[in-house]
Amino acid sequence: MISYQFLIDAQLRPDKTPDFSAYPFCLPAVRHLGRLEFDPAVTFIVGENGSGKSTLLEGLAVALGFNAEGGSKNFNFNTRASHSCLHEYLRLARGVRKPRDGYFLRAESYFSLATEIERLDEDDSPINSPPIINSYGCRSLHEQSHGESFLALLEKRFGGKGLYILDEPEAALSPQRQLRALKRIHELVQEGSQFVIATHSPILMAYPEASIFVCTPDGIRQRAYEDTEHYEVMHDFMANPRGALKMLLETPKEP
Structure with missing residues (x-):
């Protein structure tokens, strides 16, 4: 059956044997990757800090041809070579269609990306070539708050028919701005x-009919939204914040 989604699935290459005692293959999300099937619209990868979700996302992005520190496939800057070799061990299945647009956003290196855009725009460029910042709303990303610059990326830079790999896009966004980002994601999906x-955001994870995969100690497991720890913790806390805090803060220390 012909698939028209851009990215179909990912798994470790059978022709290469990694050292599962070494990073990043020792991470449960990588060691027990199996076959990760992506949703045609939105796939969420969630889990505790250190579970391997960002490492997995980085590996996917680099295997797809994106710069390890973020940006489109045209970016090739490198402020610190810290990405793993996971991309060399991934086998990706792609559909027959090629995306018209694409981007890898990683919150932790977005400042470096903004700096690279300014550097490129300051260099001599071909005649009649518009500045790169024009695609982000014509305003320096460094002259905006972190959250504003994230939204400029989503609302100004991203176009339709694209493949977008986002690592913790909620990092700089208020709850209200997360809702705005969710609306923009839906527009782009359409x-x-x-x-x-x-x-880590229960707000973003609420996107209707998205596929949610949780990185657990035993590998990656698909879960319904209401069955994720993110939803359960937030739901229980908001239902009774005083009770939750009382239980949390009054729990005696272990001897």
């Missing part, structure tokens, strides 16, 4: 885009 997102 225009034929596909998203793979690593997140």
Whole structure:
């Protein structure tokens, strides 16, 4: 059956044997990867800090041809070579369609990305070539708050029919701005885009009919939204914040 989604699945290459005692293959999300099937619209990869979700997302992005520190496939800056070799061991299945647009957003290196855009725009460029910042709303990303610059990326830079890999896009966004980002993601999905997102945000994870994969000690497991720890913790806390805090803060220390 022909698939028209951009990214179909990912798994470790059978022709290469990694050292599962070494990083990043010792991470449960990588060691027990199996076959990760992506949703045609939105796939969320979630899990505790250190579970391997960002490492997995980085490996996917680099294997797809994106710069390890973020940006489109045209970016090749490198402020610190810290990405793993996981991309060399991944086998990706892709659909027959090629995305018209694409981007890898990682929150931790977005400042470096903004600096690279300014550097490129300051260099001599071909005649009649518009500045790169024009695609981000014509305003320096460094002259905006972190959250504003993230939204400029989503609302100005991203177009339809794109493949977007986002690592914790909620990092700089208030709850209200997360809702705004969710609306923009939906607009782009309706225009034929596909998203793979690593997140801690129960707001973003609520996107209707998205596929949610949880990185557990035993590997990656698909879960319904209401069955994720992110939803359960937030739901229980908001239902009774005083009771939750009383239980948390009055719990005696272990001897």
